[in-house]
Amino acid sequence: MARALVSHLDESGQMHELLSHRARAAESSAIRDLLRHAEAPGVLSLAGGLPSAAMFPVADVKQAADCALSERSTLQYGLSEGSADLRAILAGPDGDPSRVVVTTGSQQALDLLGRVLLDPGDQIVVPDPCYVGARQALGSTGAVLVGVDGDVDGLDTDSLADRLADGLSPKAVYVVANFDNPSGAVLAAGRRRMLTALAERYGFVIIEDDPYGALRYDGTPVDDVGPASDNVVRLRTVSKTIAPGLRVGWMSGPDWLMDAAVVAKQSVDLHTSTVTQAIVGRLLGENEWLDNHLAGLRPWYRAQRDAMVEALDTDLADAEFGVPEGGMFLWVRLPGVDTTTLLRSAIETGVAFVPGSAFAVDRNLSEYLRLSFATVDRCEMSVAVDRLAESVARAA
Amino acid sequence: MARALVSHLDESGQMHELLSHRARAAESSAIRDLLRHAEAPGVLSLAGGLPSAAMFPVADVKQAADCALSERSTLQYGLSEGSADLRAILAGPDGDPSRVVVTTGSQQALDLLGRVLLDPGDQIVVPDPCYVGARQALGSTGAVLVGVDGDVDGLDTDSLADRLADGLSPKAVYVVANFDNPSGAVLAAGRRRMLTALAERYGFVIIEDDPYGALRYDGTPVDDVGPASDNVVRLRTVSKTIAPGLRVGWMSGPDWLMDAAVVAKQSVDLHTSTVTQAIVGRLLGENEWLDNHLAGLRPWYRAQRDAMVEALDTDLADAEFGVPEGGMFLWVRLPGVDTTTLLRSAIETGVAFVPGSAFAVDRNLSEYLRLSFATVDRCEMSVAVDRLAESVARAA
Numbered sequence: 187m188a189r190a191l192v193s194h195l196d197e198s199g200q201m202h203e204l205l206s207h208r209a210r211a212a213e214s215s216a217i218r219d220l221l222r223h224a225e226a227p228g229v230l231s232l233a234g235g236l237p238s239a240a241m242f243p244v245a246d247v248k249q250a251a252d253c254a255l256s257e258r259s260t261l262q263y264g265l266s267e268g269s270a271d272l273r274a275i276l277a278g279p280d281g282d283p284s285r286v287v288v289t290t291g292s293q294q295a296l297d298l299l300g301r302v303l304l305d306p307g308d309q310i311v312v313p314d315p316c317y318v319g320a321r322q323a324l325g326s327t328g329a330v331l332v333g334v335d336g337d338v339d340g341l342d343t344d345s346l347a348d349r350l351a352d353g354l355s356p357k358a359v360y361v362v363a364n365f366d367n368p369s370g371a372v373l374a375a376g377r378r379r380m381l382t383a384l385a386e387r388y389g390f391v392i393i394e395d396d397p398y399g400a401l402r403y404d405g406t407p408v409d410d411v412g413p414a415s416d417n418v419v420r421l422r423t424v425s426k427t428i429a430p431g432l433r434v435g436w437m438s439g440p441d442w443l444m445d446a447a448v449v450a451k452q453s454v455d456l457h458t459s460t461v462t463q464a465i466v467g468r469l470l471g472e473n474e475w476l477d478n479h480l481a482g483l484r485p486w487y488r489a490q491r492d493a494m495v496e497a498l499d500t501d502l503a504d505a506e507f508g509v510p511e512g513g514m515f516l517w518v519r520l521p522g523v524d525t526t527t528l529l530r531s532a533i534e535t536g537v538a539f540v541p542g543s544a545f546a547v548d549r550n551l552s553e554y555l556r557l558s559f560a561t562v563d564r565c566e567m568s569v570a571v572d573r574l575a576e577s578v579a580r581a582a
Numbered sequence: 583m584a585r586a587l588v589s590h591l592d593e594s595g596q597m598h599e600l601l602s603h604r605a606r607a608a609e610s611s612a613i614r615d616l617l618r619h620a621e622a623p624g625v626l627s628l629a630g631g632l633p634s635a636a637m638f639p640v641a642d643v644k645q646a647a648d649c650a651l652s653e654r655s656t657l658q659y660g661l662s663e664g665s666a667d668l669r670a671i672l673a674g675p676d677g678d679p680s681r682v683v684v685t686t687g688s689q690q691a692l693d694l695l696g697r698v699l700l701d702p703g704d705q706i707v708v709p710d711p712c713y714v715g716a717r718q719a720l721g722s723t724g725a726v727l728v729g730v731d732g733d734v735d736g737l738d739t740d741s742l743a744d745r746l747a748d749g750l751s752p753k754a755v756y757v758v759a760n761f762d763n764p765s766g767a768v769l770a771a772g773r774r775r776m777l778t779a780l781a782e783r784y785g786f787v788i789i790e791d792d793p794y795g796a797l798r799y800d801g802t803p804v805d806d807v808g809p810a811s812d813n814v815v816r817l818r819t820v821s822k823t824i825a826p827g828l829r830v831g832w833m834s835g836p837d838w839l840m841d842a843a844v845v846a847k848q849s850v851d852l853h854t855s856t857v858t859q860a861i862v863g864r865l866l867g868e869n870e871w872l873d874n875h876l877a878g879l880r881p882w883y884r885a886q887r888d889a890m891v892e893a894l895d896t897d898l899a900d901a902e903f904g905v906p907e908g909g910m911f912l913w914v915r916l917p918g919v920d921t922t923t924l925l926r927s928a929i930e931t932g933v934a935f936v937p938g939s940a941f942a943v944d945r946n947l948s949e950y951l952r953l954s955f956a957t958v959d960r961c962e963m964s965v966a967v968d969r970l971a972e973s974v975a976r977a978a
Contacts, residue, residue: 201812202838204753204787206723209698209842212849239654247657251647251857258635261643261825290686290829290851297850302605322849327602357600391600416597429657431856433686442598446605453608453718454693454850455686460827461647462855 208326226533230570232557233538235367235426235514238490240563241483242429246475247465254464264460266452267444268436272467276422276436285438287447290458292397292423292435295447296323298454299393299419299437302446303357304329311359311390313341315517315545315554317367320360320395332356333547338508340366340373343380350388358391363411364399365513368545368556372511375408382412391443395421400480402512403488416440424466426514427480432462487514487560490567494559497571502578514560520578525555528581535580537573604722622929626966628953629934631763631822631910634886636959637879638825642871643861650860660856662848663840664832668863672818672832681834683843686854688793688819688831691843692719694850695789695815695833698842699753700725707755707786709737711913711941711950713763716756716791728752729943734904736762736769739776746784754787759807760795761909764941764952768907771804778808787839791817796876798908799884812836820862822910823876828858883910883956886963890955893967898974910956916974921951924977931976933969 254260267273268288277283289295296319304310306328312320314333325331332354334346341361359381363373373381385392394411399422412418419439424432437447451457469475491509494516498505506519520528525541532539542554562570650656663669664684673679685691692715700706702724708716710729721727728750730742737757755777759769769777781788790807795818808814815835820828833843847853865871887905890912894901902915916924921937928935938950958966 201785201787201836202842204699204785205838205842206697206699206701206704208701209846212842212845234659236659239658242654242657244651244654244657248648248651251651252644255640255644255647258638258640261638261640261827262635263630263632263821263826290855293849294851301602303600303602305602305604308602319849319852326846326849389597389600391597425659430659430852431657433851433853433855433857440597442601446598446601446608449608450605450722453689453715453722455690455829456715457829459686459829459855459858461858461861465857 208328212326228536229533229538230536230562230566230573231538232559232562232570232574233540234561235558236561237426237430237514238486238560241486243469243479246469247429250465250468251461254461254468257464260460260464262460264457264463266457267448268458269460269463269467271471272463273436275467275471277438281438285441285444287437287444287451288458288463289435289437289451290455291425291430291433292395292421293319293323294451294454295421295435295437296320296393296395298447298450299358300324300327300329301450302443303391309354309356311346311354311356312547313361313366313369314547314549315368315542315551316360316547317362317395318544321547324360329357331547333549335549336366336369336371338371340371340377341381343377343384347380347384350384355388356390358393359385360393360395361411362395362398364396364408365401365510365515367398367513368515368540368542369517370508370510370513370515372408373411378409378411382415382417385412385417386415390417391439392418393421394418397421397423397426398513400427401484401487401514403484403491405511419443427476427483428466428469432466434458434462434466490559490564491516493564493567494557494571497568501568501571501575504578514558516557516559518555518557519553520555521553523578523581524552526552528555528577531580532574532577535573535577537570537577539574604724608722624932625929625934626932626958626962626969627934628955628958628966628970629936630957631954632957633822633826633910634882634956637882639865639875642865643825646861646864647857650857650864653860656856656860658856660853660859662853663844664854665856665859665863667867668859671863671867673834677834681837681840683833683840683847684854684859685831685833685847686851687821687826687829688791688817689715689719690847690850691817691831691833692716692789692791694843694846695754696720696723696725697846698839699787705750705752707742707750707752708943709757709762709765710943710945711764711938711947712756712943713758713791714940717943720756725753727943729945731945732762732765732767734767736767736773737777739773739780743776743780746780751784752786754789755781756789756791757807758791758794760792760804761797761906761911763794763909764911764936764938765913766904766906766909766911768804769807774805774807778811778813781808781813782811786813787835788814789817790814793817793819793822794909796823797880797883797910799880799887801907815839823872823879824862824865828862830854830858830862886955886960887912889960889963890953890967893964897964897967897971910954912953912955913950914953915950917949919974919977920948922948924951924973927976928970928973931969931973933966933973935970
């Protein structure tokens, strides 16, 4: 064995034979490349789900940091499950802090759940289209991602029920029930109840990823997925509501699952930064701070969304899309256009988006694209959509 | 399959059948339990490798945070490999920032390297005794940890050479070359050269974990392990020099390995907090700030070490140990004492330590214990060692 390695090294001078199967199979990093595009000078980005920097509560974060750092324990090692103060705040007055685990953003929760639930070959149901980061984290375990279609009411639970009856046996179902990424759909109340019933009947976990739930601009909230079910683990984050750079998320779920996740987390990064946990704890612990902050954030994003919808209606009459009641994204179909091909010329024209195929599990989504209305300055929204229309016209 | 799950759930009402093999095999979380012991009221902790909170540069961190948060980009998403500013500072004027990856503490670097290098059944050499967090992160991949003994000069590279010649074929060798945890040993210069030559001959990676290198109190620094070798990845952190709560570490190594680690990191937590990265960048970017800070830190820890050595010489004459030239730990042998049994009564007496068996790979280390001289207030050092001596006397 050693000899084989040595001879390989002698021939090519390279070491990447040493990479694990998982590393060799890893998807090229779509989000990262997109962030690069989005950062190129002169490019208006409708691509990444970056919240509006203009709405970061900078002064409040500064003050929270200053107060937090007055306690030396803020700079010390902490517990893997998260700081007791923050977990109590996150659980709320009626919740159980022992069921809350603080994570380095929701992305880490996905990674931890993949580790503790999925063996290679296991099945996990994901919506098709599906958030890229979930596909990466859950798929890197060697589990089989089974795509289930959705519509304006979210994941098609009838179709899921049929497939379960036919023998599909997933360990988990991943869902973004509120303002799905990329589709913008809200899972209908009846489907939430049906999904929970299926989970309890067939014995799988519902991974409910909810980064956008607080960002509702119209309509009425829908009841949580399985609020009292022990089959649900709920993922939350401050990335879209306060700031992603803090890297503070959390999940709450049944004891057996949280306990396993904490053991895994210890091995992964010991714990999430006690500094950023303390900042978030100070903000969320202040009476009505979050409500007040959200009261400013929602109309801002509503106006962003409306500006994008208006620009599309004006400049891109062929575009087909629904208007989401919240979140950050429009999921747009351009009949007859291959959006992956379109991206290159769009970037040359000075605008970026995410092509539908980046989210595809099994479906052909080459005519779709995801547009974020969160990031671009409002005064530039029509310029961005103009550029998009221009690149579409050139592609025709 | 689904049916089997359902019937299981009906009988026991439990879901942990759903856990992955890895989660079920996970070691009970030794460090975490120890942190719990260390935090019990009235217990003086010689257990965890917690730096002295008294030496956290609180005012400087506060100011750095305030400046860093004046730029809105500090709160936004960042690149998976880390912020460009910080990577340039970490690489230094002669280094290559593209070979530097920022991690959420060194613990995450160990996890990422495990992911991208190790498949189940692969071999990885670790020192015996070995840092618990490395064992967890590297072992959780399903790789086989092969322990190699060491002595006062660190890992026995002659023994390693023999085993390689006999067919041992590791993908990597893990080593803490400077002030090893727990042994305190410094890998001798000749052994560093031999280890590098073996890595290049047999085609394995040297994972050089160096959290303590800057904390040298006596003697002269030894040349780096393979400073120009493409077979070395070096792990660094601010956890022991500035503050662990920031969760900022970094690694530098060959392109093929750093590229794979960045793809894995994106899936794991997107990126390390841009807030804590910016704080560290401001501190390390300030001319001579770190040198000045270390100039205060080293005599402090030297005095801590000397106080512990003096107390042991006075109170525990049977204890056998060498005096390390740096780091945070004394590695102590108590002939005839089972230190795991001792721990329980020691905690009752009001002092905590880590029993040797926590670090054992294949060896029997039941007579050893690791004492940290970093955490306890100096005025309480003799009280802590008194209590330890008292529990040893009771155990005899």
